[in-house]
Amino acid sequence: MTVRVRIAPSPTGNLHIGTARTAVFNWLFAHHHGGKFILRIEDTDLERSRPEYTDNILAGLRWLGLNWDEGPFFQSQRLDLYKTAVKKLLDQGLAYRCYTTPEELEALREAQKAKGEAPRYDNRHRNLTPEQEAAFQAEGRSFVIRFKIDDDREIVWNDLVRDKMVWRGSDLGGDMVIARASADGIGQPLYNFVVVVDDIDMQITHVIRGEDHIANTAKQILLYEALGAAAPVFAHSPLILNMDGRKLSKRDGVTSISDFQKLGFTAEALVNYMTLLGWSPPDSTQEIFTLEGAAKEFSFERVNKAGAKFDWAKLDWLNSQYIHNLPVDKLTDLLIPVWQEAGYNLEGRERPWLEQLVGLIGPSLTRLVEAVEMSKLFFSDTVELTEEGSKQLQQEGASAVLSAILAALENQPEFTEPTAQEIIKQVVKQQNVKKGLVMRSLRVALTGDVHGPDLIQSWLLLNHLGLDKARLNQAISS
Numbered sequence: 001m002t003v004r005v006r007i008a009p010s011p012t013g014n015l016h017i018g019t020a021r022t023a024v025f026n027w028l029f030a031h032h033h034g035g036k037f038i039l040r041i042e043d044t045d046l047e048r049s050r051p052e053y054t055d056n057i058l059a060g061l062r063w064l065g066l067n068w069d070e071g072p073f074f075q076s077q078r079l080d081l082y083k084t085a086v087k088k089l090l091d092q093g094l095a096y097r098c099y100t101t102p103e104e105l106e107a108l109r110e111a112q113k114a115k116g117e118a119p120r121y122d123n124r125h126r127n128l129t130p131e132q133e134a135a136f137q138a139e140g141r142s143f144v145i146r147f148k149i150d151d152d153r154e155i156v157w158n159d160l161v162r163d164k165m166v167w168r169g170s171d172l173g174g175d176m177v178i179a180r181a182s183a184d185g186i187g188q189p190l191y192n193f194v195v196v197v198d199d200i201d202m203q204i205t206h207v208i209r210g211e212d213h214i215a216n217t218a219k220q221i222l223l224y225e226a227l228g229a230a231a232p233v234f235a236h237s238p239l240i241l242n243m244d245g246r247k248l249s250k251r252d253g254v255t256s257i258s259d260f261q262k263l264g265f266t267a268e269a270l271v272n273y274m275t276l277l278g279w280s281p282p283d284s285t286q287e288i289f290t291l292e293g294a295a296k297e298f299s300f301e302r303v304n305k306a307g308a309k310f311d312w313a314k315l316d317w318l319n320s321q322y323i324h325n326l327p328v329d330k331l332t333d334l335l336i337p338v339w340q341e342a343g344y345n346l347e348g349r350e351r352p353w354l355e356q357l358v359g360l361i362g363p364s365l366t367r368l369v370e371a372v373e374m375s376k377l378f379f380s381d382t383v384e385l386t387e388e389g390s391k392q393l394q395q396e397g398a399s400a401v402l403s404a405i406l407a408a409l410e411n412q413p414e415f416t417e418p419t420a421q422e423i424i425k426q427v428v429k430q431q432n433v434k435k436g437l438v439m440r441s442l443r444v445a446l447t448g449d450v451h452g453p454d455l456i457q458s459w460l461l462l463n464h465l466g467l468d469k470a471r472l473n474q475a476i477s478s
């Protein structure tokens, strides 16, 4: 048997971290077994589905490296298949037209509530006679198609994460709606139904999804049976929780993959982190791996039942590991768009210069976007003096030191690291001051602050752009 799994996002929002993590588990499982990973866009909710969300989902999966083998398939293009399946259930007497009005359903719910019962449909139109149906139609009532669910049915499956699961038909809220009405008889089919039709059609062997779908699974197993197909194996992965132990939601701020991207996480670190959200490798000390590496080890035996807490500190740590291990040219490729996004003008800043800058700031980065603030002084014409910086420039001798540096610079045909060191040494001697005064004053003149990246490297970068002399002059006259 070839393993065939799928990710089936609904394009009603950007690619959510929960969906992406489900995609990771599917991808790992498929690759572990040499199987296929299929992408299906569940866009049956016509009101809430948007093409820009589909674009965001596809871009997010690609960015994370979760390449798919088949698809994307769009449910909106497969309506005929679903209608045929609805018709089959109607013909077999496994589904029926229900004419209950929204007002009647509301009254039923109220009555159940008053008795302290859980809301459920009471299957009142399950056995309508043709005459009763005709009468409802004559009244102009519209209908939905409901699938019969027997209360005393026991539904059992062996979940790869949660082991033996047992549900009763009576837990499922009565006969379920599988399609709406339309002028030609069968209208828009609904989620639980189309998923099953598709999973049968696409020969899905394992359905791996979040545990919020467990109740759907119980219903869907009955639909497989009715449609004469064997149910796939199910694996319900634990939810992602925030640090308070509640389900990660919009209220937690960042939840979509594109948000994480904007915050400066690398795809590799994020995907690595997501594999650890609920799964642990056999060697639990191993925390850094590629998708391929994790796929070799992946099994549902090592997926937790308990929710997985989202740990920002851990994600940051992983991200810094990835950034620090990237070769300078790769990191430069990642930072160029970050600088552009920040509005920095890269003109006149050649690739070797950019790489030198990346070599300077790279080791201090945790998130890519931090490069904006860290490298600001290399992209602006002037420096902003911090309070400490301006105090430093008022120190006795500071101005003379800077003038001496400027004078020494005038006589240098070529400016290199040894030249910079030599100038500092000379000025210390000539002005008869401590080296600290020279270094600190020079730093403030060039960068505006008393703290910052390596001074000599910063100076080389600024000198290359011809910015150092202007800044020294500015500092002397401030």
Ligand code: GLU
Pocket (backbone or CB within 6 Å): 007, 008, 009, 010, 042, 195, 208, 209, 213
């Ligand atoms: N479209 C569903 C969702 O986005 C996925 C359903 C499934 O995996 O069966 O939650």
